[in-house]
Amino acid sequence: MIGTSETRSHRVKSRCPFERSREREGLGFARHRSSTTLGPNGWRVRCLFFAVFLASATPALAQSRLPPAALADTQLPDSRQEAQARALMETLRCIVCQGQSIADSDADMAGDMRALVRQRIRAGERPEAIRHWLIERYGNWVSYQPPVEPLTWPLWAAPVVLLLGGFLLARGRFKRKARR
Amino acid sequence: MRRIILWAPLAAFVLFVILVTAYLRAPSDTAIRSHLVGRPLPQFALQPAVPSHPGLGAADLRTGQPRLLNVFASWCGPCVVEAPQLMALRRRGVPIDAIAIRDRSEDVAAFLARYGDPFERIGSDPNTQVQIALGSSGVPETFVIDGRGTVRYQHIGPIADSDVPALIAAWEAARQ
Numbered sequence: 001m002i003g004t005s006e007t008r009s010h011r012v013k014s015r016c017p018f019e020r021s022r023e024r025e026g027l028g029f030a031r032h033r034s035s036t037t038l039g040p041n042g043w044r045v046r047c048l049f050f051a052v053f054l055a056s057a058t059p060a061l062a063q064s065r066l067p068p069a070a071l072a073d074t075q076l077p078d079s080r081q082e083a084q085a086r087a088l089m090e091t092l093r094c095i096v097c098q099g100q101s102i103a104d105s106d107a108d109m110a111g112d113m114r115a116l117v118r119q120r121i122r123a124g125e126r127p128e129a130i131r132h133w134l135i136e137r138y139g140n141w142v143s144y145q146p147p148v149e150p151l152t153w154p155l156w157a158a159p160v161v162l163l164l165g166g167f168l169l170a171r172g173r174f175k176r177k178a179r180r
Numbered sequence: 181m182r183r184i185i186l187w188a189p190l191a192a193f194v195l196f197v198i199l200v201t202a203y204l205r206a207p208s209d210t211a212i213r214s215h216l217v218g219r220p221l222p223q224f225a226l227q228p229a230v231p232s233h234p235g236l237g238a239a240d241l242r243t244g245q246p247r248l249l250n251v252f253a254s255w256c257g258p259c260v261v262e263a264p265q266l267m268a269l270r271r272r273g274v275p276i277d278a279i280a281i282r283d284r285s286e287d288v289a290a291f292l293a294r295y296g297d298p299f300e301r302i303g304s305d306p307n308t309q310v311q312i313a314l315g316s317s318g319v320p321e322t323f324v325i326d327g328r329g330t331v332r333y334q335h336i337g338p339i340a341d342s343d344v345p346a347l348i349a350a351w352e353a354a355r356q
Binding site: 065098113115136 | 210212213214215216253255281282283284287306307308309311312313314315317318
């Protein structure tokens with residue numbers, strides 16, 4: 001990704017490939033003819049178009065050229081702290097990829113969030129304090145662990161309600177069978 | 181009673197299908213808004229991103245006058261799209277500072293030379309730490325910061341022509 005974007009932008013910045021190849025091959029006659037039909041400005045306009053199309057064909061440069069942060073993909077020396085960081089990362093949502101945890105995502109921002117988690121864990125901060133700090137900024141959305149609040153009560157109650165319903169249903173059935 | 185119980189699963193299923201179809205048809209809004217809007221900026225101090233501009237700290241945004249804070253990157257395509265609108269805002273007298281995310285100095289300089297430079301200060305945020313502290317979810321984003329350093333408004337994504345009036349209105353509102 002980084003390699004291709006590098007070559008791509010170099011090509012855009014350098015002169016028009018049409019022009020260069022014609023010069024290199026020394027097609028004096030062709031150049032002469034073209035300059036009479038199109039004129040030097042005509043070629044320049046063509047090259048400009050070429051450059052514009054080349055530039056507009058590469059909108060997905062959405063990746064930084066900087067290397068990942070120091071702690072994005074490097075484990076902490078203390079294995080207990082690394083385990084804490086790892087567990088937290090698996091329950092934090094990546095902001096740009098939205099369907100993945102920051103532990104799973106390859107996005108630059110996920111890497112920077114992993115680095116943030118490891119730095120803070122190394123500094124002795126509790127995982128839940130880091131989660132709280134992120135929720136303060138991005139809302140509950142950033143955490144895969146739903147908090148217990150009125151909005152999520154049905155969510156927490158659902159397993160209990162379903163189990164209870166199943167139990168009552170099964171009991172009714174067994175009773176009827178026994179009676180028969 | 182027995183009849184109702186018999187039909188209940190089908191009714192539940194139909195309800196489920198209706199809900200799923202409704203939500204599939206509704207355009208989803210995947211923007212994640214910063215929860216810092218209405219609250220003070222976090223403390224930060226960033227090194228200059230380019231030699232031609234000073235760096236940016238939270239204190240530089242508490243000048244008594246509202247300012248725009250643009251979060252951008254030279255590697256970000258939509259940031260190119262919003263460049264003319266930022267220049268237009270600058271021409272209308274709106275002061276703009278910026279944070280360059282995960283960027284190299286030479287790339288930022290080339291970006292400014294090519295697409296225009298509406299910024300007074302540009303801080304470099306190589307590891308996205310200040311962006312995360314701001315609750316910003318990507319590039320480009322633009323915040324309105326009032327004179328006391330309170331975040332007043334957040335615009336997510338590139339600024340289109342049609343977004344300029346809303347930004348100016350938010351900036352004007354932040355003066356009071």
